[in-house]
Amino acid sequence: MTVIAMTREMATRGSEVAAGLAEQLGLTIIHHELVEHDIAKRTGMAGSEVHRLLEGEASLLARWTTDRRRLSRYTAQEILELAAKGNALIRGWGAPYLLRSVQHVVCVRICAPMAFREKVLMDRLELRDANLARREIERNDAAHNGTMQKLFGIDWADPALYSIVLNTARVPIRDCVDHIVRLSESPAFQETAQSRGELADQLLLARVRSVMDKRFGATSRQHGFDAHVEGGKVTLTGATTDEKLIVEVVRLLQGIEGVERVESKISHIAFAPHGPSDP
Structure with missing residues (x-):
């Protein structure tokens, strides 16, 4: 029952790694819409409101009035419910942190240097201004890290949270997939x-x-x-x-x-x- 918990920085081609893993291991990729929908049902909040909070885009008033402790617990429950079903690749939402102590879960971080990420985002959005790409990446990084700190008190870039950290500027996508597959199939990550x-x-x-x-x-x-x-x-x-x-x-x-x-x-x-x- 393979479970992979993945964090990926923006514009690192992490979605391609996830797609390769899903195809090779027969996993269901858990997209944010599903998680946010279920968290919204548990908390009684609107789905759009949950999305803005988890993405670090909520207004100051919404951040002040939201019970972070309750949101943290409902988020944790949803991630654990998904992991218990197995055969899933869960992206983001603190999944590597929440599942780090479960031996058969492979916790993965996909990262890359800023220059590489700028080029990926510029190519993807057909941008010509590298400064604009950098600002968007920095905003996204700050929002995600801020959310993880508020909900779980963690730094999402801490390598100690992960089983493996891969730099897509140095490691080709196909090799990233192969490394993670081998890890998931090793005796250390078999379900017991x-x-x-x-x-x-x-x-x-x-x-x-x-x-x-x-x-x-x-x-x-x-x-x-x-x-x-x-x-x-x-x-x-x-x-x-x-x-x-x-x-x-x-x-x-x-x-x-x-x-x-x-x-x-x-x-x-x-x-x-x-x-x-x-x-």
Whole structure:
């Protein structure tokens, strides 16, 4: 069940690498429209609004009023849902960061020097002004990196996030495809029971956090509710004075797909009202 998570800089011919991989490995390329549509459904936001936020094009007011924590969690859940289906090449949206700990996922970055990218963009758009091409590339890079920093606190150019980084100015497209294919077929990136379990636990944790955010919102954060998932078992942590709330949280999570057992370690803090002072 091959899964490739790819980040590509603008005008690096990364889309050609993705197309070559999809053809050779029989993968479905996950385009941004599908991811943004599903995130919009989960958040209740308009698809165009999600697109502008993820592309770094949202207005200042939209950035201020958007719950970044919730958007980050719904984005993570959508990426993990797609990865769990397998046979996919997921481009962007922090996919390499979110899937970096899943052993069978190949995390790829496609990059190139600015001069190469300027020429690619000028040829593609029939531009004559290299400065115009450079400004558009720099704007796009800043927007994407800014979005990844806000959602996940990462620098998308950090090579430590990736299994392989390829410079298309030096490595031909066909060779890029071959390198990634060989990596995906190597023993180190074969799916195992352990790697499937890692992905399943991450997905389940994303589902749990999304459901808790949707149902309890600020209340969940107020009580410090969080969860740990291992082998389908969900362990809840936090503290509250409302004993009924603990029961409600447990019952809610028991209905989530993939949850086998819920254990509450939420502390119940007894509230002792102040009485009259002793003489």
